[in-house]
Structure formats: C-alpha cells, structure tokens
Amino acid sequence: MPPPPLGANTWIWVSPLTDAALDTLAPKIATWGFDLIELPVETPGDWHPARTAALLAEQGLRVGVCAVMAPGRDLTTSDQAIIEATRDYLRHCVEVAATVGAKVVGGPIYAPTGVAMVLEPDERRVAVDRVATGLAPLLDEARAAGVTLALEPLNRYETSLFNTVSQALELVELLNHPALGLLLDTFHLNIEERDLPTAIRTAGHRLAHVHACANDRGAPGRDHLDWPGIRAALADIDYRGALTIESFSSGNRSIATAASIWRPLARTQDEIATEGLQFLRDLFTS
Ligand code: LER
Numbered sequence: 464m465p466p467p468p469l470g471a472n473t474w475i476w477v478s479p480l481t482d483a484a485l486d487t488l489a490p491k492i493a494t495w496g497f498d499l500i501e502l503p504v505e506t507p508g509d510w511h512p513a514r515t516a517a518l519l520a521e522q523g524l525r526v527g528v529c530a531v532m533a534p535g536r537d538l539t540t541s542d543q544a545i546i547e548a549t550r551d552y553l554r555h556c557v558e559v560a561a562t563v564g565a566k567v568v569g570g571p572i573y574a575p576t577g578v579a580m581v582l583e584p585d586e587r588r589v590a591v592d593r594v595a596t597g598l599a600p601l602l603d604e605a606r607a608a609g610v611t612l613a614l615e616p617l618n619r620y621e622t623s624l625f626n627t628v629s630q631a632l633e634l635v636e637l638l639n640h641p642a643l644g645l646l647l648d649t650f651h652l653n654i655e656e657r658d659l660p661t662a663i664r665t666a667g668h669r670l671a672h673v674h675a676c677a678n679d680r681g682a683p684g685r686d687h688l689d690w691p692g693i694r695a696a697l698a699d700i701d702y703r704g705a706l707t708i709e710s711f712s713s714g715n716r717s718i719a720t721a722a723s724i725w726r727p728l729a730r731t732q733d734e735i736a737t738e739g740l741q742f743l744r745d746l747f748t749s
C-alpha cells in the first residue's frame with residue numbers, strides 16, 4: 464500500500480466554514496505538509512466552490528467534501544418533501560465536489576446527526592429501505608461527476624440507524640453501486656466495534672474514506688487505539704483512499720455542542736493537526 468494522502472478537516476478550527484477562513488487555513492494546512500483539506504458543506508453558499516478550487520490549486524492541496532446532516536436532512540422519513548430537499552442537498556454536495564475536484568463526499572448521508580431513538584427491527588428495516596430508495600437515484604449522477612458517496616456509520620449516541628460497519632455494509636451491498644462506499648471514522652469505530660482492524664477488513668473494497676481521530680477526538684496517536692493494527696488492516700484491503708484528521712473546537716459553541724466536545728482536546732487546535740500529521744506520517748512510512 465503506498466502511503467495514503469493525509470488530510471485535515473476544517474472543523475478542527477471553524478464552523479461554519481467561510482471563504483475568509485479558507486484564505487487563512489488552506490496555506491497553513493499546505494505549509495504543515497498535509498496533502499488534502501476536507502471541507503464541510505453546512506449551508507450551501509457558506510463558501511464558494513469555484514473560488515476555493517483556485518485557492519487550493521495555488522496551495523497544491525487535494526480536497527474532500529463532507530456532507531453535513533443538519534436537522535431537516537433525512538432520508539428515513541415518509542415525508543416526500545424532506546426526501547426531495549435532502550436529495551437536492553446531496554446533489555449540491557456532489558456538484559461542489561466536482562467543482563473543487565474532490566473524489567469523495569462523505570458523511571452520515573441518511574439521517575440528521577444526533578437523532579438517536581429506539582427502533583424496532585421492522586421500523587429499522589423500513590428506515591434502511593427508505594435510505595436505499597432515497598440514495599438510489601443519486602448514484603448514477605455521482606458516478607457521472609466522478610464522485611463517490613461515502614456513508615459514515617456513527618456511534619449510538621449520534622444515530623440509531625448505522626452504528627457498525629456490518630450494518631452500513633448491508634445498505635452499501637444492497638445498492639451495490641460503484642459510486643457508493645463507506646467512510647469509517649476511528650472515533651465511532653472505537654465505540655461500536657469489538658476490533659477495529661477486523662471492522663476495516665470487513666469493509667474491504669467498499670472503504671472509500673477514513674476519518675482518523677484519537678479515541679477522545681483529539682490528535683491520532685495520543686490515545687489507546689491500535690494504530691499499527693489499523694495500518695495493517697488498511698494495507699490488507701489495499702486501501703487507496705485518504706485519511707483525514709477530524710476534530711472540533713470546544714471554543715465554537717454550535718459545533719462543540721453538535722459533537723459533544725466539552726473540553727479542549729489539546730493545548731491548541733493547530734496542535735491537533737500538526738501532531739496528528741506527524742504521527743500518521745511516521746505510521747505510514749515506518
Ligand atoms: C460526527 O461525529 C462525525 O464523525 C462527522 O464526520 C459526521 O458529521
């Protein structure tokens with residue numbers, strides 16, 4: 464496995480992302496030696512894709528896009544207007560990705576983040592089928608744009624629909640489309656999977672993107688995760704995607720609340736990026 468591209472998600476510093484924030488963050492992230500920057504689309508129009516494409520080309524940065532499942536974005540509902548609005552949002556993310564040159568749009572592209580409740584098995588079946596029906600028409604469009612949608616299972620406190628790799632894989636295999644894969648986030652895997660390397664091997668060729676975070680959401684490496692085991696599993700499945708450090712600032716009230724970040728996870732947010740990058744570089748080149 465060649466060393467993977469390593470990225471930083473702008474949520475480490477800001478929410479929502481703006482053009483002004485990108486003007487500062489993109490050069491910083493490039494200078495530190497990251498290969499890639501990951502850009503959340505919270506509200507369409509927060510930042511401008513064509514302008515950003517020019518900025519990132521100048522900085523020599525590759526790019527990933529995150530779909531953000533805010534309240535009202537939901538494919539599990541029976542409300543057709545909400546399904547259509549969610550599809551329109553996901554289409555917009557694919558267009559943004561095509562404009563900035565991203566190959567992957569990742570995120571929990573099925574239900575609003577933070578909505579967790581009891582689901583009886585038959586209710587879950589209905590919800591999963593609705594997600595399949597909701598996503599299906601988008602996949603040929605994504606493929607035509609050269610973009611893969613990467614569905615991210617989340618921990619049990621953030622969703623009740625897809626917590627494990629096996630659950631998410633069920634949907635991905637049901638749709639069995641080259642433009643649909645998985646995004647695995649080590650923070651969520653650590654809560655839900657009995658063995659992280661096994662979970663990664665289970666995802667296999669469906670794995671399209673990875674969020675690399677410490678078990679406490681801080682810099683990868685300063686934690687108890689089995690990083691050599693994670694690296695070995697990625698090598699075994701011949702993973703060719705990127706790893707992006709995703710963390711959140713406790714100083715930004717709305718994103719801190721959404722991600723349950725109640726304390727700083729490092730002395731500075733920059734340190735999460737720089738120490739995480741150093742650790743991941745060493746991990747994949749040693
Ligand atoms: C949130 O916990 C997360 O991992 C994000 O990538 C999804 O919004």
Ligand code: MN
Nearest residue numbers: 615648674709
């Ligand atoms: Mn994530």
